[in-house]
Amino acid sequence: MNTAILALEDGTVFEGKSFGAPTERSGEVVFNTALTGYQEVFTDPSYAGQIVILTNPQIGNYGTSSGDNESRGPFIEGLVVREFSPLASNWRSDAAADAFLSRAGVPIVSEIDTRTLVRHLRTRGVMRGVLSTTRSDRAALVETARSIPTMAGLDLASRVTTNERYEWTHGVDSCSPSELTGTPRPREFHVVAYDFGIKHNILRRLVHSGCRVTVVPALTSAEDVLALKPDGIFLSNGPGDPEPLTTQVGNIRRLIGKKPVFGICLGNQLLGLAMGGKTYKLKFGHRGANHPVRNEITKRVEITSHNHGFAVDPDSLNLNEVEITHVNLNDQTLEGFRHRSHPVFCVQYHPEAAPGPHDSHYLFEDFTRLMREAR
Amino acid sequence: MPRRNDLHRILIIGSGPIIIGQACEFDYSGTQATKALRADGFEVILVNSNPATIMTDPNLADKTYVEPLTRAYVEELIRRERPDALLSTVGGQTGLNLSVELAEAGVLDKYGVELIGAKLDAIKKAEDRLLFKDAMRSIGLETPQSQLVTTVAGGLDFADRIGYPCILRASFTLGGTGGGIAYNKEELVEILERGLDLSPVHEVLIEESVLGWKEYELEVMRDLADNCIIICSIENFDPMGVHTGDSITVAPAQTLSDREYQMMRDGALACLREIGVDTGGSNVQFAINPKDGRMVVIEMNPRVSRSSALASKATGFPIAKIAAKLAVGYRLDEIRNDITRKTPACFEPTIDYVVAKIPKWAFEKFPGADPTLGTQMKSVGEVMAIGRTFKQALWKGIRSLETGRAFGSEKLEKSLITKKLITPTPDRLNYLRFALAAGYTVEEIHDLTAIDPWFLTQMKEVVDFEGELAGTTLIAATREQFRAAKRFGISDVQLAKTWGATEIDVRNRRKELGIKAVFSRVDTCAAEFESFTPYLYSNYDYGDEAEPVDRKKVMILGSGPNRIGQGIEFDYCCCHASFALQEMGVESIMVNCNPETVSTDYDTSDRLYFEPLTLENVLNIVDTEKPDGLIVQFGGQTPLNLALPLKRLGVPIIGTDPSNIDLAEDRKLFGKLLDDLKIPCPENGTATNVEEACAVAGRIGYPVLVRPSYVLGGRAMVIAYDEDMVRQYMREAVSFSQDRPVLIDRFLEDATEVDVDALADGGSDVLIAGIMEHIEEAGVHSGDSSCVLPAQSLSPQTLATIEDYTIRLARALNVIGLMNVQYAIQDGKVYVLEVNPRASRTVPYVSKATGVALPKIAVGLMWGRKLKDYGLATGKLSVPQVFVKSPVFPFNKFHGVDPALGPEMRSTGEVMGVGMNFGEAFLKAQISAGSPLPDKGTIFISVNDRHKQEAVDIGRRFSELGFSLVATRGTANALRAAGLPCKTIFKVNEGRPNAVDLLKGGNIQLAIYTTTGAPAFYDEKAIRRSAVTYRVPCITTMSGARAAADAVAARLRDPIRVWSLQEIHEAKTTVA
């Protein structure tokens, strides 16, 4: 069997069976506990720079289907699983997961004791690692793991953003004759969406809720955005540390108060910084599809989809200006807030789901309501 | 919404006796709910007719009633107890139906009892298939088209519209009777006619078939604030067409993309909201067309179900416990997750392993029953296995089944493969492996079975590897091969078989190579958070999380999957063992693989190992835990089979020495012991060929009882009345050999059978806990006959003799803990039938009748205490009232099976009736067992000549009670000769109208019908069958008939009254 090795910066080394691309990639090693949606994880740009462990031991079972991509292709650096299925069994599948990742040059290591690995990261915190099918010198691999830059301080968003502006018009389509997606709203609003690594399902949901979307590069200036005469501005999810993104934060600061603003994930962190708050790195992040988040306004609990390693420190926010709207019930971290005087709100988790529960779709309706009121 | 403080007393209705489709899972749910509510300061009043349950333990609820689950008795109970609320959702279908009945009858309003859990309209919307379908369509969810028809013609043209095959379900019949799958017009007409005929309302639901679609279940919870969470997704290995209860099921779902899964999740939540189940757990069943993803809703259960139990054990999320808390007002986010402690119960569990459930059937006990699996559940039990991968879980599960046959030694017919794959039966799983080994491709098998190719491919990987292993040897096998084998879930036994080695050779070699099992935790969160509950399963990865604690500890081996002859009674004993150990400050470690049970709740014992009960898996745990003691006497036969091997390997087994347990099973040794003690047993001998058998039988004298060695539950045991029957038995019935001879005993005719449970401390003290007199005469398996405490008809000398024998046997076998002895009394002489130095089926019943938890004391004794430490000494426990235990049979599920009772046990469960006199107790027991006795009408009597005189006495009593009599010619003559008015009717083969016509026409309220002894003739069988079908109680023994007369007298005499166990035993039980 072809072996692959995962080496961590703290010297821990795991060896397993190799699938995917025969190559070597490195990055921050993180774990996701979702039971479904591996393809959405592969293709979520927020995973740029990360080697992903999936705790569901059986991966690949239902293959991949082009309709389920969250971006132009896979962004993960590498995949670590307990058991990988070369066979794809699902009527929608148009490519096996193996081929899907190979084509994108992503290595896979299978037969790994992912539970032990996750418990390791849970106690030590996330760390850098190398996944290699080409080298077997463990010491050398550990060295490489130590040599790669850490996430903190990296501007990954500018690396994954689009080079030029484009229009998005594709709505939500159903995956089965029985899926009830609801009738799309008539096009009513023009939304300019900053692409810091935006997921397609955010765009689909915006269109579904009645928006025409113009996607702009991460560094587009506030003025250029306003020049597009948007009804509202969207701040997307994206990879890595928000702090180095000072230009973006500057732009956002200049947009607050001008137009309704909705931010998700990285967008939420950038808004936090723009409103004078601070962000910090979580020990091992939130990555999964089962996090309970309470809406502090309605007191309803939503089961939500998460993918973030950084978070906004609620104590750093000026609560006269900012109102906390969502809290994570597992660890009380801040999951969402809004501006008290301007139509600006954001959530740390992923209301667009993909993968994950649909409990939070209502936030897109909230956004369109704000735009309607702002007219 | 926090806890409701307007509620104080809550009534919980249990699910009654264990029947097919409703097993221990509702003891699990009722027990969890009761514990949770009491812990929260509520007073809990519990009613359940099943004495073998943990939930009916006097110290679990505040008031515990073991009474019939019928409107009349529960209304009386409500009148006495005045509960504020009734929790309707934790007692299975029985509890739910009774709750509905009480609500609709106005009983709940009359006494101001609020229905909590699910409201009446929600329950009805969910339970009525047509209302349900309309509700689903109204929210845009598809369901298979269907229509209620009342005529064959109507059925035919609806079938023409939806096409064949189609599914038929007769309305209001027992356990799906009268339903089926029609593949063409002819079958439709046939099934439809039968169904219309069997349905009391002459109504059949015809439904569009979605056979072969993928079947799924989602377990959903909802609180009063409308927070909804999915606990677990379950995918059926067997596609639509095989009842979920009979399917191998897998958690989590394996072949759904996130898009499809979320579509199903949305559907489940919408369904719950539309039906309006406002709190608690429900389960929603879906089918998905593998070709285009079309999804239909099959049904939803607005209550805790079998799958909820499975989901709880599979995820570590205690659904029943949480459901109970939600019912009293809590919100999900107000409840804590016990396992992580930090996080709330308001989340969706995620798992990093795979769970497989495999059902267990008992067709061998029901000759004539059709073993085809379909839309009606037929399995009697199930096992669950947890593995890091599906392969590991499945192979572990197969090992947990205790088929009695070494893995791979199943007899498989190559010529049958295709047939066995197309038509699902219990051995389809074996045939899948066999077909793969025989070179069938995944595609071919998928075409024949519609089982998802992913599952088949997983199986193929293992089967192929088994091929590779066959090519090597114990010595040649590499470390990598060993490791792969174990990671695939292949057992040491299977490796040993493949390599012609012993299991222990394989084990040693494996450990030499450093391949050892490790234990991982079930933690609800895939290790994202720390787990504080040692709920463990073995696997062959690297990290070990067992973290054994260094303190005095004892391991308890559970009883594995339910089966006829070994069920919940033994789980009761194991749980009590655990509680007792904890009370003594000893760490209790439970090992079991039955997801339905209380013993596999993570909070029943200090530590839980969810593992197969095999030597290999037990030894792995022993290696890790190094227990100070191991208990094998509480789990029925399963742990006993491991006792000697474990002892040989030096595992410290506490209580009665395994070799003495074994001695009691060994004919020769035991016979010698009885001789030495001068205790009589029926004359007996053994034979290893036909002639020998006839000779032995001839010497002993007919009738004789013949059976193979080493059987349980009276397996393959028959009464032979003459040499021909012996020859036939030896020819057809059994396989025997030099070391497994056929056992032949003189059959004691018309003997009274007695069961005795006793406690002994290895010193000189022996406490007789109960002397149970059987209602049916010896010859009806002890597990199948009703029995009564205290004994009703035994003379003082007989009782004295029984006590004397029991005490001497206990001392001779140096029993430490529990012992069960079966006696038969014929013409005043007491014979020993068998001795089981271990917990017996009757222990829970005796515990409840005496108010003394026998297993608790037994564990103390095993741990070195003496009876006197409990204020007990040699003597006998007394019972304050009359307690009757009656069996419950699954005959309504098995068409064409003769319900006549015999030495082979066939009951699935039991009930207990409590009364001031025997009649009352027996009456209640019969009501609880589902065969209520009439208070007026016509009695049909037909008995063989030996019983004519008794028949006259019984006939007289019934006519005095105001019943009219009909009888077949011979019996009728006898009755008339005695001056009793009586109508003569034809036997089935004599003409019409005959007994069957009368039964069908509802003209007979009770049938008394004894066997002629010889194998049942068609005629007898036909009558007993139709009695079952048309729900007319049918008594097949004279002693049973006598008891029935007492009961009917009681029914006409005594008021409806109920007692809680607490009040019955208030006056602390004293030693008589």
Ligand SMILES: Nc1ncnc2c1ncn2[C@@H]1O[C@H](COP(=O)(O)OP(=O)(O)O)[C@@H](O)[C@H]1O
């Ligand atoms: N329309 C159908 N076509 C094919 N199989 C069906 C259909 N409806 C039910 N079944 C099968 O019958 C089983 C029992 O049906 P269900 O409605 O769940 O009744 P129950 O209340 O006994 O669970 C299901 O598990 C499924 O396998």
Ligand SMILES: Nc1ncnc2c1ncn2[C@@H]1O[C@H](COP(=O)(O)OP(=O)(O)O)[C@@H](O)[C@H]1O
């Ligand atoms: N010699 C006998 N005479 C009459 N009935 C017997 C005799 N031996 C056994 N039986 C009947 O057969 C039943 C089963 O026999 P038993 O030895 O108890 O087998 P098991 O171990 O399955 O309980 C007993 O409960 C009893 O009713």
Ligand SMILES: [Mg+2]
């Ligand atoms: Mg069902």
Ligand SMILES: [Mg+2]
């Ligand atoms: Mg017996």
